[in-house]
Amino acid sequence: MGTDSSAIRLLILEDSQNDAEYLVSLLRNAGHATRAHRITSVEDLQECLQQTWDLCLAVPETSFMSATEACELIARQSRDIPFILLSPEAGDQERTLGMRSGMRDVIPDSAEALLTIVVKRELASLEARRQLRIAEQSLREAEKRCQLLLDSSVDAIAYVHDGMHIYANRSYIRLFGYEDPDDLAAEPMVGLIASKDQAAFKNFLRSYSDQGDKNEMRCSGIDIDGKEFPVMLTFTPASYDGEPCTQVVIRVETASAEFEEKLKVMASQDLVTGLYNRSYFQEQLGKVSEQAVHLGQASSLVYLSIDNFNGVQSDVGIGGSDLILSDLAQMLRQAFPENTLLARFSDDACSILLAGQEPEAANPMLDDLRKKIEATLFEANGRTVQITVSMGISAISETSPKPEEAIDRAHRLADQITQAGGNAIRIFNPLEELAHQANRGNLIALVKHTLETNGFKLLFQPVISLRGDNSEHYETYLRLINSQGEEVPAADFLPAAQEAGLAVEIDRWVITQAIKILANHRVKGTDTRLLLNLSGASLQDAELVQWVAGQLKESRLPPDSLIFQFNDADANAYMKQAKTLTESLHKLHCKVSLSHFGCALNPYAALKHLHVDFIKIDGSFSRDLSDAEAVSTLKGMVTTLHAQGKLTIVPYVDSATMMPTLWQAGVNYIQGHYLQSPSDSMNYDFSAE
Numbered sequence: 001m002g003t004d005s006s007a008i009r010l011l012i013l014e015d016s017q018n019d020a021e022y023l024v025s026l027l028r029n030a031g032h033a034t035r036a037h038r039i040t041s042v043e044d045l046q047e048c049l050q051q052t053w054d055l056c057l058a059v060p061e062t063s064f065m066s067a068t069e070a071c072e073l074i075a076r077q078s079r080d081i082p083f084i085l086l087s088p089e090a091g092d093q094e095r096t097l098g099m100r101s102g103m104r105d106v107i108p109d110s111a112e113a114l115l116t117i118v119v120k121r122e123l124a125s126l127e128a129r130r131q132l133r134i135a136e137q138s139l140r141e142a143e144k145r146c147q148l149l150l151d152s153s154v155d156a157i158a159y160v161h162d163g164m165h166i167y168a169n170r171s172y173i174r175l176f177g178y179e180d181p182d183d184l185a186a187e188p189m190v191g192l193i194a195s196k197d198q199a200a201f202k203n204f205l206r207s208y209s210d211q212g213d214k215n216e217m218r219c220s221g222i223d224i225d226g227k228e229f230p231v232m233l234t235f236t237p238a239s240y241d242g243e244p245c246t247q248v249v250i251r252v253e254t255a256s257a258e259f260e261e262k263l264k265v266m267a268s269q270d271l272v273t274g275l276y277n278r279s280y281f282q283e284q285l286g287k288v289s290e291q292a293v294h295l296g297q298a299s300s301l302v303y304l305s306i307d308n309f310n311g312v313q314s315d316v317g318i319g320g321s322d323l324i325l326s327d328l329a330q331m332l333r334q335a336f337p338e339n340t341l342l343a344r345f346s347d348d349a350c351s352i353l354l355a356g357q358e359p360e361a362a363n364p365m366l367d368d369l370r371k372k373i374e375a376t377l378f379e380a381n382g383r384t385v386q387i388t389v390s391m392g393i394s395a396i397s398e399t400s401p402k403p404e405e406a407i408d409r410a411h412r413l414a415d416q417i418t419q420a421g422g423n424a425i426r427i428f429n430p431l432e433e434l435a436h437q438a439n440r441g442n443l444i445a446l447v448k449h450t451l452e453t454n455g456f457k458l459l460f461q462p463v464i465s466l467r468g469d470n471s472e473h474y475e476t477y478l479r480l481i482n483s484q485g486e487e488v489p490a491a492d493f494l495p496a497a498q499e500a501g502l503a504v505e506i507d508r509w510v511i512t513q514a515i516k517i518l519a520n521h522r523v524k525g526t527d528t529r530l531l532l533n534l535s536g537a538s539l540q541d542a543e544l545v546q547w548v549a550g551q552l553k554e555s556r557l558p559p560d561s562l563i564f565q566f567n568d569a570d571a572n573a574y575m576k577q578a579k580t581l582t583e584s585l586h587k588l589h590c591k592v593s594l595s596h597f598g599c600a601l602n603p604y605a606a607l608k609h610l611h612v613d614f615i616k617i618d619g620s621f622s623r624d625l626s627d628a629e630a631v632s633t634l635k636g637m638v639t640t641l642h643a644q645g646k647l648t649i650v651p652y653v654d655s656a657t658m659m660p661t662l663w664q665a666g667v668n669y670i671q672g673h674y675l676q677s678p679s680d681s682m683n684y685d686f687s688a689e
Contacts, residue, residue: 007032007033007035007599007620008033008034008035008054008055009052009053009054009055010024010034010036010037010053010054010056010057011036011037011039011045011048011053011056012036012039012056012057012058013056013057013058013062013065013067013070014038014039014058014059015059015062017038017602020038021600021601021602024600024601025569025572026112026116027119028569028573028599029569030119030120032119032123033596034599035598035618035620036599036600037601038601039062041064042064042065045073046073046077049074049079051629053079054081054082054123054126055081055082055126056074056083056084057084057086058070058071058083058084058085058086059086059087059109060085060087060088067085067098068101070083071103072101072102074102075102080126080129080130082104082123082126083102083103083104084105084106084107084118084119085098085103085105085106085107086109086115087106088108088110090106090107090108090109090111104118104122104125105118105122150169151169151170152169153169153171154171155250155251156169156171156175156249156250157169157172157248157249157250158172158184158189158247158250159238159240159245159246159247160189160246160248161245161246163188163190163202164187164188165189166240166241166245168181168184172250175221175250175252176192176221176222176223176224189205190202192221192222193219193220194219194222194228195222196220197220200217200219201219201233204217205246215234215235215236216233216234216235217235218232218233219233221250229252230252231250231251231252232250232251232252233248233250234248234249234250234251235247236249270344272325272344273325273326273328273329273344273350274326274329275329275332275343276341276342276344277343277344278343278344278345278346278351280343281343281345281353282403282407284341285301285341285353285396285403285406285407286403288353288355288396288403289396289402289403289406297355298356298357298358298395298397299353299354299357299395299396299397300353300354300357300358300359300393300395301351301352301353301354301393301395301407301410302352302353302354302362302366302391302393302410303345303351303392303394303407303414304332304349304350304351304352304389304390304391304414305348305349305390305391305414305415305418306328306348306349306387306388306389307390307418307422308422309347312324312387315383315385316380316381316383316385317381320385323378323379323381324378324380324385324387325344327376327379328350329350331373331376332352332369335368335369335372336352336354340353341353341355345407349414351407358395359393359394359427359428363393363425363427366391366425370388370389370391370423370425373388373389374386374388388422388423389422389423390414390415390422390424390425391417391426392409392411392412392413392415392416392417392425392428393410393425393426393427393428394406394407394409394413394427394428409428410428413428414426443493443496444496444497444500444502446480446482446483446493447493447497447500447502448502450480451506454509455481456478456479456506456509456510456513457478457481457680458476458478458513458514458680459476459477459479459680460474460475460476460477460530460679460680460682461474461475461477461671461676461677461679462474462676462684462686463475463649463671464669464670464671464675464686465668465669466662466668466669467668469668469669470686471527471528472526472527472528472529472684473528473530473563474529474530474531474682475530475531475565475671476514476530476531476533477533478494478506494506494535498536503535503537503538504537504538504541506535507534507537507538507541508547510534511532511551511562514530514532514562515551515552515557515562516555517682518530518561519557522557522561529560529561529562529563530563531593531614532562534564534565534566535570536567536570536573538566538581539570539574539577539578540574540577544581545581545584545585545588548562548588548590549588552588559589559590560590560591563590563592563593563613563614564585564591564593565593565594565595565616566578566592566594566595567594567595568594568596568597568600569596571606571610572600572606575610578609578610579609582611582612583611585611586611591613591614592610592612592614593612593613593615594607594610594615594616595618596618597615597617597618598617598618598620598637599618604644607644612646613647614647614648614649614669615646615647615649616648616651617634617637617638617648617650617651619652621633621634621637621650622650622651622652622653622658622662623652625657625658625661625662626657631661631665635664635665635666638665638667647669648666648667648669649667649668649670650662650667650669650670650671651670651671651672653670653671653672653674654672654673654674655674658674
């Protein structure tokens with residue numbers, strides 16, 4: 001039941017506290033953890049702008065400023081805060097005026113569904129802009145490091161534009177006998193090439209970018225004294241100071257060129273098939289992915305695996321199977337154009353890159369190849385062998401540029417075909433995969449079956465006291481495992497279960513199993529307590545407390561060994577029911593915890609109505625404790641909660657550097673992966689703390 005530690009930092013320009021709370025609740029119900037602040041004055045807004053915010057929601061007019069004035073103030077401060085106006089009259093004219101003044105959108109104040117969509121869009125856009133700024137900063141730093149490496153490199157490197165030098169490093173200058181870089185500024189590169197090779201050099205320089213991987217040329221250079229020497233020139237498209245140019249690396253020839261060429265070929269080839277090997281294929285695939293991003297040129301990646309290859313090896317031996325692979329490689333060469341990138345990707349699979357071809361367009365040709373392979377009689381060790389192949393095809397486009405992702409998709413499809421009997425082709429369909437992942441009907445069936453077969457798992461994570469509490473505390477986490485043995489994320493199955501009306505049944509399963517496990521564990525003499533996460537549905541379960549009382553009586557567990565934990569957002573949404581339930585649990589002598597605390601507009605308001613013992617502060621407050629403001633905010637919250645008699649828990653403690661700050665802040669309990677990840681047993685050594 002892990003939760004993302006990030007929360008939206010939200011500004012609200014609105015006179016009404018209730019209306020502001022409603023906006024926060026609306027975003028929470030849409031799945032956004034929120035830390036909100038309602039602007040109360042112009043000075044308040046100016047002070048807020050000294051911090052980082054993710055979004056501003058505003059009504060057209062307040063008692064102290066208009067939305068337009070607020071938007072202009074934010075712009076003057078050069079803050080990137082998406083500004084959304086909620087207006088009763090959001091017509092085309094008002095929307096146009098608002099967006100011209102710097103607002104991201106103007107929408108009707110009654111359009112709740114539209115608001116959640118616009119908020120999601122603006123948050124995604126904001127994150128993209130932030131990542132772009134980080135990338136630009138990283139690029140600047142990388143360029144500085146590259147410049148230092150260029151200047152100090154032992155390789156002779158120059159950047160050339162239209163045949164003229166725009167940069168040359170020290171090694172390059174010395175290679176040709178110059179002393180000052182300025183001496184090369186007016187010298188065309190062709191002037192450094194021996195006259196006998198100049199014509200060939202000019203032709204190569206004009207056409208190398210169209211020759212694929214043929215970007216090297218051997219010729220003779222000539223130094224300032226007229227002495228000739230053999231060199232290897234390597235050309236690469238590049239940019240220098242933001243301008244497109246060509247990078248030239250010069251290596252003086254000291255060994256047999258023919259021998260070097262043979263070594264290069266051997267390093268990139270599979271010895272059995274004569275096709276390229278896996279490492280070379282992946283290297284070239286990276287270049288194709290770059291072209292897909294920069295030029296918008298889509299390509300297709302084919303993963304071709306031999307069905308039942310282990311059986312073939314058993315029949316004809318390793319040597320015989322190598323002969324079959326060699327014959328198959330020859331068929332592939334004949335089936336595709338000469339410049340097609342073909343590789344042996346694994347023992348039983350080949351990979352094919354069809355540059356500039358969409359998967360649908362390549363499918364008929366590939367199906368002809370599949371049929372031809374099926375009809376071919378292969379010879380191996382005097383025996384005739386027939387094979388079939390499974391082909392998975394994925395696209396490499398500007399929206400899916402990662403090479404490893406394309407390979408993985410095609411590989412998975414080929415495996416699925418093989419498991420279904422083989423001898424077929426499938427094209428990766430993003431919508432089909434999305435539907436498969438989000439198939440709620442299947443997910444609900446899985447949840448029901450798991451409940452019926454008692455198949456859920458409980459994991460336990462220690463909650464460590466920083467204040468000398470000798471009791472052992474663990475928080476329980478529910479895990480669902482599918483038929484493939486894979487863990488289904490709680491964020492996927494819990495909402496589906498809630499929609500299907502299964503949340504209360506799941507909560508009761510958790511309580512029953514936790515009581516049983518805890519009772520057996522406490523037999524060892526430990527004073528162990530469990531935090532049990534329950535859903536909003538259990539807040540509305542009028543029979544829950546009476547049922548819990550019966551479970552405790554049957555197990556002979558002390559009631560204070562259970563701490564029932566509810567989400568702060570659920571408690572606010574069902575405040576009346578939460579008040580009744582927490583009072584009843586208190587009378588039963590059970591403890592109550594409120595998790596994800598601090599994200600409401602007025603987080604302390606709920607504590608006036610709820611009988612709560614523990615407060616688990618939202619992880620966003622401890623995300624960056626290197627920031628003095630974040631530490632101050634956390635300390636203030638802990639102090640206020642202690643004054644109300646609440647014990648505080650801080651989650652997501654992922655490093656030792658957080659510990660001193662949390663101790664100084666007065667936090668009572670901590671938990672996180674640094675201490676111990678959730679495990680299937682309660683085995684943490686609390687005495688070591």
